[in-house]
Amino acid sequence: MDEALSGVNDFRLSEDIVAPLRQRLPDVAVQTIAAITATVPAYAEAFAGELGAKIERAVRAALGAFLHLVSRSAPDPGAPLGPAIEAAYALGRGEARSGRSLDALLAAYRVGARVAWRELAAISVATGQPAHTIARFAELVFAYIDELSAASVAGHADELASSGRARRRQLELLAQALATGEPADVVIAAAERAEWAPPQSLTAVLVPGHAVRPVADLLDPRTLEVAEAAPDLPETSVLLVPDAHGPSRAHLLRVLAGRGAVVGPARPWLRTRESVTRAIRVDRLGAGGTGPAAVDTEEHLLALVVTADPPALADLRERALAPLAEERDATAAKLVETLRSWLLHQGRREDVAAELFVHPQTVRYRMSRLRELYGDRLKDPQWLLLLTVALAVPSGE
Template sequence: MADALRPQMTRATASIVRRVQDAVPEHAAADGTRRHRLFIAAARAAAQVFLDGAARRPEHAQQVDEIFRGLGYAQGRREGSRESMDAAMHAAMQCSWRYLADFAVDHDLSSAALRELADALFDFLAHLHRLLGEGFDLAQDARGRDPGAARVRLFRLLRGTADRSAPGHAHRLDERELRDLAELARWPLPARVVALAIGHDHDAPAIPPSPNLLIQAHPGHVLVVCPAEMHAPFVQQIMRSSSGPRIARSWPVTVVETGAALRWCQRALDLVRAGVIPPTPVIDCAEHATQLWLHAESSLRRHLCQQVLRPLLAEPANSRAILSETLLAWAETRESARALATRLGVHPQTVRYRWKRINELLGDSLRDPDVVLQMTLVLKASVPLWTKGDQSDFDLARVN
């Protein structure tokens, strides 16, 4: 029977690999890719050894053992899950057995021979499964001793942290895991850190290696976690050594607030690109905390804008621009028409005319302190966007 199966081995192994990749998305790979070819080669080698063993010719068993141990090792090194590896092996076992059972029935194999075939197949697949596990465990152990891998995991842990003062927040920093990873990563755990987002248009800035820095590169920006006492000279060094980077930096925070601080810095770079924050070389998040807060949830800003400024949004573009500028100046200062005129660079009578139109549009809302506060916040967040040409608020007003 082993000899009869050999001519069909190519088609059978391709079917088994396809079944595994359909069943377990983590192992999916397009036909012809290196990953797909690797799986096909492993399946064919395993089938060859199984058939050789059935025919008492196990010449290539050691090679297959190394292949499957290597597959498990690769899964562990790429931080894949053991569960997906187990699921892949289960799918391979089901597909292999169905194929062999159908073949046995077509060739009138006796029930005793079929039981013997089943025992041999399941023993062999269990052996391959153990090899995958051995390789996976070896990779996990190696990763645990690798400072570079530990730093990647440490950065991921810190990015996922939330302000522990937030009541009922689902994510909490595991302090024991933090200490263990910091030790493995050889990162001296600081009392306070400063988060940095370094934006660049072309090549990423050269950052000198330092055991005190945690670094994660992304397209268009690099994230850095730096001990608070070291961040000022580090920023100066980056500005001197690179051409045209833009650095957003947080205020000093505790380690458990690192994830929030990194989000502030990334948002600051986004707001510079949107024209909300001036494009200075170094952006201090502390100086723009209100804008960072107001733009933390764009859909909520848009909703509040529709709610408190709807009559203003319906004005023609030129009228809307000058009225919103005047309303914001009044909301921020509550000054007289003459003082507002000086601030805006127009004649006091112009301010009075604008204010008359604002009253016609917003009426009693201007005498409600809560609504005025909401208007102030929405205008501070929205006027810079409107000035840069963002039309989304007005488009939404027309739809609604």
């Protein structure tokens, strides 16, 4: 009980004074509900019908508890307050569950206190109570209403905190289901439990763990977070960004610039696993976002395809470079470098020389040696394809 209300121990109204107040409680409750309904728009519809009758009974009970508290018939002044406080606390939780704001609830208390006191004061004056008694009575009425409103505020806050934690957990489970590719019916059910409206697409974004919160604040509020991208990426999280496809992708890449992000492809939301897998694979290629721009996985499709089966790529390289097996390592490395550039530049010597920072004559010499080693295979379309694929990604990438 707060300090102001504790003063009730020194204040008592005789039963002959309380009796008319108690007799008029139904009328006071009706007046209070009518005023709240008219003054606080959020309650205009809520108090209609059966719910209105329940609220009216609750108001009557709260005022009755107060009258019991200040009457001489109450041996323990604190006894009737407990149930009233519990009811006010439950009211606050119920209001939070129904989606009404704390502002609306506190406004209802203010209106209710004003109207209840006006009616109770009128009754007190009519029974001939002295001014100092009515003034003290007013003080206790408002202290009592403050107690009830404080309990409701606590209930409202506790319910929001509790429901917020529950929803965050449901969103975490949904994100995990999407990232791991759970069946569609499982994912849809998880989205419904989390009260999450599915977008058209989701885009996986890998970010360093320390940057998750700053990055998430820049993105769509519906963005989901997967705490760990993969077992071998312990310090990396995945953000699942809604509807970042089409023109929106360019904006996403700009927003993520300089934040160490790897951006996967946009996929229909039930195929999010594909985007997550793509982003992780590009990160494992060593293309992680350490530069000023975010890493766009769409710029690394060739490397992804060529390195999809590392053992097969190693076998392909071995076959393609077999003619160089007898060359010294340093010489073979220069020849491989020249052959790769020659294939990419379609035999244009000047372009190869510019890329390798060597004299065109050096390119000519090296190509002569390569033709000696490969013979007609450098004219065979199948061999040229084999060499192009084998050397598409420099060794070590």
